[in-house]
Amino acid sequence: MENDKxxxxxxSSNEIIEELEKMNSGIxxxxxxxxxxxxxxxxxxxxxxVELIRKLMEKQAMRRIEGDSLTEDQIENLGETLxxxxxxxxxxxxxxxxxxxxxxxxxxxxxxxx
Amino acid sequence: MQENLYxxxxxxxxxxxxxxxxxxxxxxxxxxxxxxADIDLVYLGLRVLLSSVETMEKRKAVK
Amino acid sequence: xxxxxxxxxxxxxINDALSSIYVLPSGSSVQIEYISANELxxxxxxxxxxxxxxxxxxxxxxxxxxxxxxxxxxxxxxRYGSVVASSADVIVLLEKNSESIRNGLNKIMNKxxxxxxxxxxxxxxxxxxxxxxxxxxQSLTGILQGDSETKNYLxxxxxxxxxxxxxLQYIEKIHSFVAQxxxxxxxxxxxxxxLSPALIVDAVLxxxxxxKGELLSLVAHIQSIYPQYNVILTGPWPPYNFAQIKLE
Numbered sequence: 001m002e003n004d005k006x007x008x009x010x011x012s013s014n015e016i017i018e019e020l021e022k023m024n025s026g027i028x029x030x031x032x033x034x035x036x037x038x039x040x041x042x043x044x045x046x047x048x049x050v051e052l053i054r055k056l057m058e059k060q061a062m063r064r065i066e067g068d069s070l071t072e073d074q075i076e077n078l079g080e081t082l083x084x085x086x087x088x089x090x091x092x093x094x095x096x097x098x099x100x101x102x103x104x105x106x107x108x109x110x111x112x113x114x
Numbered sequence: 115m116q117e118n119l120y121x122x123x124x125x126x127x128x129x130x131x132x133x134x135x136x137x138x139x140x141x142x143x144x145x146x147x148x149x150x151a152d153i154d155l156v157y158l159g160l161r162v163l164l165s166s167v168e169t170m171e172k173r174k175a176v177k
Numbered sequence: 178x179x180x181x182x183x184x185x186x187x188x189x190x191i192n193d194a195l196s197s198i199y200v201l202p203s204g205s206s207v208q209i210e211y212i213s214a215n216e217l218x219x220x221x222x223x224x225x226x227x228x229x230x231x232x233x234x235x236x237x238x239x240x241x242x243x244x245x246x247x248x249x250x251x252x253x254x255x256r257y258g259s260v261v262a263s264s265a266d267v268i269v270l271l272e273k274n275s276e277s278i279r280n281g282l283n284k285i286m287n288k289x290x291x292x293x294x295x296x297x298x299x300x301x302x303x304x305x306x307x308x309x310x311x312x313x314x315q316s317l318t319g320i321l322q323g324d325s326e327t328k329n330y331l332x333x334x335x336x337x338x339x340x341x342x343x344x345l346q347y348i349e350k351i352h353s354f355v356a357q358x359x360x361x362x363x364x365x366x367x368x369x370x371x372l373s374p375a376l377i378v379d380a381v382l383x384x385x386x387x388x389k390g391e392l393l394s395l396v397a398h399i400q401s402i403y404p405q406y407n408v409i410l411t412g413p414w415p416p417y418n419f420a421q422i423k424l425e
Contacts, residue, residue: 005127007291008396008410015298015375015407062338065317065331079327082334126411130292131240138417139256140281142182142424146266147259 043096051103180221182259184252188218214271247415254415274424291412295378381418
């Protein structure tokens with residue numbers, strides 16, 4: 001591959017490279033998948049989905065609060081549920097040795113979706 | 115342009131190439147294809163799932 | 178013998194020798210062959226390696242070949258991993274899908290793909306968004322403020338949610354501005370929705386080979402309007418992002 005693909009850029013090159021590495025890590029992860037590490041890949045996959053759904057719930061809850069249609073009790077309940085869910089998720093992440101970053105990566109669409 | 119243009123060029127080129135070659139381009143489906151990148155399917159599956167959740171949510175938001 | 182398929186193009190573009198050898202960076206070489214049917218030609222090589230020893234290296238070599246071919250022809254590039262069971266099957270593939278291939282080719286004929294990205298610089302990013310976090314509408318302060326742990330938790334969540342919404346609106350604004358500018362030179366623009374926090378625009382565009390100069394000045398213009406961001410343009414690429422058809 002010829003190295004003349006960058007036609008225009010501005011700014012600090014270190015920042016750009018750092019940012020690109022972040023974007024790239026998903027691809028690198030895919031490339032480095034082997035039968036040996038595919039199992040931890042599976043945990044990551046499942047937890048990513050769980051985390052996605054949890055975040056969706058959270059966002060939906062924020063909308064309901066914003067909509068001002070919940071009673072005091074409901075809000076109290078909601079807060080408790082969300083808090084417990086988040087704690088549970090943190091435990092699971094620890095068990096599988098995953099960080100937020102590992103799960104966040106594949107959650108890209110979230111930024112757009114809510 | 116700055117002096118480490120070469121590094122940037124290399125980094126971006128590799129990033130862009132991998133993304134394109136592995137996730138874009140024409141897909142051949144069916145029996146006559148032997149995929150050498152079968153592990154990809156798992157991740158592609160995830161991607162499809164995520165983007166369909168995205169679409170679903172958007173539809174919900176429109177309503 | 179299985180063959181690796183690199184790309185498909187219109188046979189009428191051929192005007193030179195029908196076989197070529199690409200020397201890869203590793204020093205090895207690949208014998209490229211052409212298989213034609215229905216005025217369409219597939220560019221293939223016989224599969225040599227059994228199992229790629231170095232996956233990334235293989236992928237880059239594959240991409241390098243597609244890239245070289247695309248400087249010569251207007252092609253539909255295949256996704257890596259398209260290994261077809263036999264040459265005869267390639268002919269079947271071309272015949273069965275000639276219509277969708279033809280449509281795909283018409284779209285990309287004489288065009289090339291570019292990537293346009295706009296990044297926040299770190300400094301600028303925190304200046305805009307960090308200070309906004311505390312903002313909660315009047316109507317909700319009563320509901321969310323209190324002594325209970327859950328309320329505090331919800332309030333924090335809500336503040337984060339607001340900050341995120343603001344960020345999205347801001348990005349949306351820049352998007353529509355850039356989209357409008359790009360419309361001047363092409364109707365084929367795709368915005369990637371999966372963005373990292375510092376990446377505000379990640380777009381691929383398909384433009385006429387002859388419009389490269391226009392694109393460059395447009396990008397310089399965008400940079401001059403938004404001096405606080407880093408604008409990056411890469412290309413020309415084979416039209417991977419605009420060749421998303423499925424062959425059966």
